[in-house]
Amino acid sequence: MISEKTISRLSLYHYLLTTLKEQEIEFVFSRQLANMANSTPAQVRRDLMVTGYEGNPKRGYTINELIVAIEEFMGLKEGVDMVLVGVGSLGRALLSYFYPQKPRYNIVAAFDKGSNSDRVVSGCRVYDIAELAPVLAGQRVTMGIVAVPAGAAQQVTTMLCEAGIHGILNFAPIRVKVPRNVYLENVDLAVTIEKIAWFANRAAGKKE
């Protein structure tokens, strides 16, 4: 059984390895990766073991091969296909962020209330929300992003789950409920910002 934390760390190592590759570095030791990831060499080696790829004690890991091993293990070779629901200010920001700069993360279709079928935002087709099930039926997408207002988030989440989505990234500032076989992560930017502001203001005030 592989934990969420292991998966998160593998994803981080993958990112770090691609930045090293961009600098035309060929080999890396576990202690170097550990240093970049604020981890320990033993942890890095244990995590990478799940991919089945082994480093060479003298040269370390061959970066190119390790990247491929992580991608194969995580099923990321062809990138991640996602659908987005909600094309308001956040949805538009996400579309402009993921397209075309992030080819590894593909928003294959977007959905919005009252959208007509030839609306395109940042290169992505925006369908009416009523077309969610038929559009998804023809795709092998397993992940959905919820970027609608709080009041619509539960309904949209339920629609995604019923249409066969098994992973939800919820940006709506409300806790939604999902079936047991669906994986859910919440990212609430407003709450995060207000929390940071509160602690920052207190810390700044204390010093004055």
Next chain:
Amino acid sequence: MISEKTISRLSLYHYLLTTLKEQEIEFVFSRQLANMANSTPAQVRRDLMVTGYEGNPKRGYTINELIVAIEEFMGLKEGVDMVLVGVGSLGRALLSYFYPQKPRYNIVAAFDKGSNSDRVVSGCRVYDIAELAPVLAGQRVTMGIVAVPAGAAQQVTTMLCEAGIHGILNFAPIRVKVPRNVYLENVDLAVTIEKIAWFANRAAGKKE
């Protein structure tokens, strides 16, 4: 001592109350707020007690007054002023998201490497990173957003802390270190997406 979780919940109640106010609802009971926030009425009442504002047992809380009480307690009355470092694809998406749609969160200045002084993105002035300390010296900003590549994140974070910033929202996919009196939150979208994709693919595969 008020916990991070209490602050997060107050921020969520504030958001929920503003959505109720938009629907021209005047009063709300703790059990209604609890239902919206996936919490319990006792938890809601305990959280709101820190603001010093009390509801009426018959009508519940007066929404307008409770909003003001939370804003006063959290120091949000004039919104949150922030600076942004890094105006790549993520930074631009954040600028377009926060301006002008979110007047409560103001990015008062942005900084980027090699930016000339008359660059403006989504209505926000973008200074060269070298101007960080002088620009911040004239502002009462306590919070900074880091949206630079991993390789630059620690340096930028250190610059922000030295310029008097006490809260950091780090989007760079790397763990940065901050002094003890600085509050740090990490949001790593790529790692979050890859983690969700992993679990979603496994859940989808199991069903087939």
